[in-house]
Amino acid sequence: MVIAIDGPAGAGKSTVTRKLADRLGFSFLDTGAMYRAVTWAAISRDVAFTDDDALLQLANSIQIAFDGDRVFVDEEDVSEPIRTPEVTRNIFHVADHPGIRGRLVELQRQIAATGNFVCEGRDQGTVAFPDSFCKIYLNASPQYRAMRRVAQLEAAGQYVDYDEVVAAQNLRDERDSNREVGRLMRAEDAIEVNTDNQSIANVVDELERIARAKI
Ligand code: C5P
Numbered sequence: 001m002v003i004a005i006d007g008p009a010g011a012g013k014s015t016v017t018r019k020l021a022d023r024l025g026f027s028f029l030d031t032g033a034m035y036r037a038v039t040w041a042a043i044s045r046d047v048a049f050t051d052d053d054a055l056l057q058l059a060n061s062i063q064i065a066f067d068g069d070r071v072f073v074d075e076e077d078v079s080e081p082i083r084t085p086e087v088t089r090n091i092f093h094v095a096d097h098p099g100i101r102g103r104l105v106e107l108q109r110q111i112a113a114t115g116n117f118v119c120e121g122r123d124q125g126t127v128a129f130p131d132s133f134c135k136i137y138l139n140a141s142p143q144y145r146a147m148r149r150v151a152q153l154e155a156a157g158q159y160v161d162y163d164e165v166v167a168a169q170n171l172r173d174e175r176d177s178n179r180e181v182g183r184l185m186r187a188e189d190a191i192e193v194n195t196d197n198q199s200i201a202n203v204v205d206e207l208e209r210i211a212r213a214k215i
Helices: 013-024 031-044 052-061 085-095 098-112 124-128 142-155 162-178 200-214
Strands: 002-006 027-030 064-067 070-073 117-121 134-139 191-194
Touching: 002 013, 002 124, 013 027, 013 117, 013 134, 013 200, 027 031, 027 098, 031 052, 031 064, 031 070, 031 085, 031 098, 031 117, 052 085, 052 098, 085 098, 085 162, 098 117, 098 124, 117 124, 124 134, 134 200, 142 162, 191 200
Parallel strands: 002 117, 002 134, 027 117, 134 191
Antiparallel strands: 064 070
């Protein structure tokens, strides 16, 4: 069984979907970490983002694996390095690449076939798992999302300007919503949940209610 959860950056997806998976006894798949892993690998192995063929070759040759919350590329733990601003800034080169998206969607399906999963990303309900029995689109206003991002980065020791975060978020939204393949959009049969003004616990309760009604 796959529960597909999509939505823009900063809507609170990763926190609430992890908790939802725990409550249901499902595993959790952070598909954004896969795009981050390929981006990190390109930077650390000096593969030019302008070279589409080399990027695809890289994505096809590296081994991306998960162990709980940890992310590995060819057995190297990259859980922290994949979350740096440099990686985040460059992800679009990888996320816009139809060949790489195809490869990562294939990997997502392989992993999800091994058990019950809550899969989180941008295209889980639309592309990766269009037949999922439970699709949720987690949304929030741009202001809330930016505030969450600032708090998240501060918790990780990165101090950033709110306006800069808003500008970067607008750019990422624009790119995520307009790419040719796998663009961020609500699947027709997804239930939209808005997380503005809601505690994490409330959102998890609501998602659990939605999921249990369908299991
Ligand atoms: O979820 P996270 O913010 O870590 O994702 C990083 C980026 O990876 C997103 O901004 C998006 O461009 C890309 N992504 C994607 N498809 C997914 C998951 C993430 O294009 N399924």
